[in-house]
Amino acid sequence: MSADELCYAGIRELGGLFRRRELSPVDYATDLLHRIERLDKSLNAYVTVTAERALADARAAEAALRRGDAGPLAGIPIAYKDLYATKGIRTTAGSALLADWVPDFDCTCVARLQQAGMVMLGKVITHEFAFGIQFPGHRFPPARNPWNLDHIPGGSSSGSGAALAAGLTVGSLGSDTGGSIRGPAAFCGIAGLKPTYGRVSRAGVVTLSWTLDHTGPMARSAEDCAFMLQALAGHDPADPASAHEPVTDYLAGLEGGVEGLKVGVVRDYFFDGVEPETVAAFERALGELGRLGATVRDVTIPSIHATPAFMVIMLTEAFAYHERDLRERPELYGEVVREKLMAGGLFRADEYVQAQRLRAQLREDTARALESVDLLITPTALGPAPAFATVLDPDFPFAKSNMGPFNMTGLPTLAVPTGFSSSGLPLSLQISGRPFDEATVLRAGHAYQRATEWHRRRPPVRA
Amino acid sequence: MPEMPPDVTLDEVKERARLAGLSIPEARLGLVRGFLVNALRPIRALDTRTVRTVEPAVTFDPKGGPEAGS
Numbered sequence A: 001m002s003a004d005e006l007c008y009a010g011i012r013e014l015g016g017l018f019r020r021r022e023l024s025p026v027d028y029a030t031d032l033l034h035r036i037e038r039l040d041k042s043l044n045a046y047v048t049v050t051a052e053r054a055l056a057d058a059r060a061a062e063a064a065l066r067r068g069d070a071g072p073l074a075g076i077p078i079a080y081k082d083l084y085a086t087k088g089i090r091t092t093a094g095s096a097l098l099a100d101w102v103p104d105f106d107c108t109c110v111a112r113l114q115q116a117g118m119v120m121l122g123k124v125i126t127h128e129f130a131f132g133i134q135f136p137g138h139r140f141p142p143a144r145n146p147w148n149l150d151h152i153p154g155g156s157s158s159g160s161g162a163a164l165a166a167g168l169t170v171g172s173l174g175s176d177t178g179g180s181i182r183g184p185a186a187f188c189g190i191a192g193l194k195p196t197y198g199r200v201s202r203a204g205v206v207t208l209s210w211t212l213d214h215t216g217p218m219a220r221s222a223e224d225c226a227f228m229l230q231a232l233a234g235h236d237p238a239d240p241a242s243a244h245e246p247v248t249d250y251l252a253g254l255e256g257g258v259e260g261l262k263v264g265v266v267r268d269y270f271f272d273g274v275e276p277e278t279v280a281a282f283e284r285a286l287g288e289l290g291r292l293g294a295t296v297r298d299v300t301i302p303s304i305h306a307t308p309a310f311m312v313i314m315l316t317e318a319f320a321y322h323e324r325d326l327r328e329r330p331e332l333y334g335e336v337v338r339e340k341l342m343a344g345g346l347f348r349a350d351e352y353v354q355a356q357r358l359r360a361q362l363r364e365d366t367a368r369a370l371e372s373v374d375l376l377i378t379p380t381a382l383g384p385a386p387a388f389a390t391v392l393d394p395d396f397p398f399a400k401s402n403m404g405p406f407n408m409t410g411l412p413t414l415a416v417p418t419g420f421s422s423s424g425l426p427l428s429l430q431i432s433g434r435p436f437d438e439a440t441v442l443r444a445g446h447a448y449q450r451a452t453e454w455h456r457r458r459p460p461v462r463a
Numbered sequence B: 001m002p003e004m005p006p007d008v009t010l011d012e013v014k015e016r017a018r019l020a021g022l023s024i025p026e027a028r029l030g031l032v033r034g035f036l037v038n039a040l041r042p043i044r045a046l047d048t049r050t051v052r053t054v055e056p057a058v059t060f061d062p063k064g065g066p067e068a069g070s
Helices: A011-019 A025-043 A051-067 A108-115 A158-165 A182-188 A222-232 A276-291 A304-328 A335-346 A349-372 A404-408 A438-451 B010-020 B026-044
Strands: A046-049 A077-081 A119-124 A171-176 A191-194 A214-219 A262-266 A295-299 A375-379 A413-420 A426-433
Touching: A011 A025, A011 A051, A011 A222, A025 A046, A025 A051, A025 A077, A025 A119, A025 A158, A046 A158, A051 A119, A077 A158, A108 A171, A108 A222, A119 A158, A158 A171, A158 A182, A158 A214, A171 A191, A171 A222, A182 A191, A182 A413, A182 A426, A191 A222, A191 A438, A214 A222, A222 A413, A222 A438, A262 A276, A262 A349, A276 A295, A276 A375, A276 A413, A276 A426, A276 A438, A304 A335, A304 A349, A304 A404, A304 B026, A335 B010, A335 B026, A349 A375, A349 A404, A349 B026, A375 A438, A413 A438, A426 A438, B010 B026
Parallel strands: A077 A119, A077 A171, A262 A295, A262 A375
Antiparallel strands: A046 A119, A171 A214, A191 A214, A191 A413, A375 A426, A413 A426
């Protein structure tokens, strides 16, 4: 296997190489650090590279592998979104407000993955407070899409998406309040899982909107997301929303295929404004799932058009979180982000309550749809990644989102690539399941990826 | 109670900002108005008498544990 192929290897493959001593975790981490040094100048995915830490982690993993007491994640490199608190390592949340924050603790997710033996390569860039696009003059230059540097990698987990697509890490953690795991996954041609609300701890991860915030794994395949979820999932008393629901074995049934699964497609709302190439790729994917033995049929969610009320909840909660700093130190926010956050201060209390009532209705209607099918499948984004020139217009509005409904409902949702646009940019679909049924969601994603090659295509990354 | 207007006007955005004590540059008011129009559309279309109230804020875990009663 060439060095270029090796940097795109998956967790199962790398684990096998490590265990058979055909590859040393230390050598592998060293190779990836060199690759980051060589390629990230044009991508800006990393804000902090923790080379010494990576080599120390890799040596510890190698020792554990030699002792024979290493788990499946031992020696696997990871990059954390710069929203996750990391002990002794600067954590900026992409903001000048936290430019010098060096936490004295690891957040729960980082602690769990490090405990599992993962190798910390560094911190990857996030949009400011997981919210705004980085405009010129921002403290950090924006990450670029490895498939086309003139296009955005999506956000807010922009660094995670870019680093994974470019083979600059094997795993990453993102956060998803309105699609910030699935959006970059869609735009960068990788996989991203937003687990069920409460499944993975958010303790120690900078808040955007606490009733919508989710944390979860990003990787190049559904299988790698399953490996990471296995280590991440489980109750955490430090997160008030953390669930007590028992953790499933996400890998045991992964090879089970989709034979006999009932898949629902919501034709209303989710196809409004979706570009024809994305729809065509989506329909081909449905055909593929049908060939694999799934039964596909249309379902309805009557209250789906209430989705934009999502913005009332997100902006109000974000304003509540940021109000003091917005009033006392407004100059430390990026200009456009500041005004978007301030918009959250303009909603009335009754409007926030009504938005939550609509959300409850959406949750009930979606649960009803999932009584007749096992999964819902929808296009992740409306089209491929837009160009920077488009989104950097300060008046560029928030586009209609296919991802927000699953933050409102809290359902587990996985984004996987489904093809490419004529301009060579990735396209994606999202698979949603019942609460805490990540196992079925991942199983379907894995079955689709075994049958297709979209996730194996590599961008033309050059130094 | 008078019927709610279907859309948010620029004057309404300015009034909301004034009441909230927030200063939003004139050039951005259109952008902010866009957010409000989009976000409030389903709420303004809602007949609030027909939707259930949100679930109670206080729940008790019958199994006990540290979160019980919180």
